[in-house]
Amino acid sequence: MQDSAIFDLSQARVCVIFNRGSGSKDDAEFIEAVTGALEPRAAEFALRRTGEGGNLADLARQAVEDGFDLILAAGGDGTQSAVAGALAGTDAVMGVLPGGTFNYFARDLGVGEELEDALETILEARVHRVDVGQINDLIFLNNVSFGAYPHILKTREGIYRRWGRSRLAAYWSVLVALRRLRRPMRLTARVGGQKRHFSTALVFVARSAYQLESFGLDGAEAIRNGQFAVLVAKAKRPLPLMGSAFRLAFGRSAKDSDFDLILTEELTIETDKPRQLVAHDGEKTLMRAPFHLKVLHDGLQVLLPADGSNKTDGAE
CATH class of the missing domain: 2.60.200.40 (Tumour Suppressor Smad4)
Known part of the structure; x- marks a missing residue:
């Protein structure tokens, strides 16, 4: 993991990719909390949503093409993985809004398993580069x-x-x-x-x-x-x-x-x-062998707590 600069949300164009098919959260309450916390603080704010079975990766790739600086994945590990696959190797920064069953990626990063902790991370964050996995042409996180x-x-x-x-x-x-x-x-x-x-x-x-x-x-x-x-x-x-x-x-x-x-x-x-x-990462795909797996070092830019704290300390 490689450290980078403090992230200035006030200068950022922010897009939330929201998976309505993820986890058991109340959608309206979740969206209200995210919008209320981030829209007043960002230079520009957009929320793009999909239902279960929708193509999250396409939404994330379009957000990159549209020039958003920060792209937030709202959902479980499958959602995080789909968005990361679109962002890996680009200049866009990824943020995590956990909304799944296990939220392993959020826990690994230490950004918090609960939405409130994750939003606190985004409001005061540093940009870090992290390693991701790749199997054939597919990016995975966990x-x-x-x-x-x-x-x-x-x-x-x-x-x-x-x-x-x-x-x-x-x-x-x-x-x-x-x-x-x-x-x-x-x-x-x-x-x-x-x-x-x-x-x-x-x-x-x-x-x-x-x-x-x-x-x-x-x-x-x-x-x-x-x-x-x-x-x-x-x-x-x-x-x-x-x-x-x-x-x-x-x-x-x-x-x-x-x-x-x-x-x-x-x-x-x-x-x-x-x-x-x-x-x-909690999803499944029929793939053709042989399977080539490699670690992409520093392949993804993500937001972590600016103070270096781990918001999942003590989590079960």
Whole structure:
């Protein structure tokens, strides 16, 4: 992460990209709070919104083309990732307005998990450059995964529709999806010219130090130093993988017993199928193998608290 200058909101053209399909927040209340806090302070203010299934990346790219200096992503990690993908490599600065279930990116940055804290950050902020992940042509912020996890997301969507969005529903979807798991995935990981072969139910490529630490897993420091933490589950079948999931939930997982750990800033994954469902920051996409993953160092400009504080300290 590279420090930059204090951000002068009074001189900035500000655009909020609002995802109406994200999280469980009350839309009108959320918009009123954001508009009330930022519109009087910015040189120019606009809010552009989409519904669930709308193209957030297109809205963000249009905001860049329209010359906005600060583009705020209002929503969960999927929203943050879509906006970041449009802003990475441009001169535009990204701000985070968390509105999802887990808000890992907001927690990683330390801008606050609650809207009030995030708005306080934006009002008095510094610009920093942060690393982001890339898989083929797709930018991601927290993680990508293969195998069981994309199917967990599919299951979670059905549970959310029936019972609403909550962390409890998210955890329950893990157990339901793992019970339906049928066969392991065979893959080859190429790292630094060497090949490693695996038969596994799950591969998890992490870019979120906060997420790894919350699970009690190794690799967070490597992430802060600009690498991926690649966790390959040793479990191949539903019951052993469910055991690993329970140990993760209770902070008792150890990489030696449950996962192989690879630390690298670039790798290629080849799978036994030419197309795989890939989970990325809470979303899922059918993608074509092989999968080339690399860390884009200083690839995104974001706003962080000007005083260097971490507004997620003590968050669960």
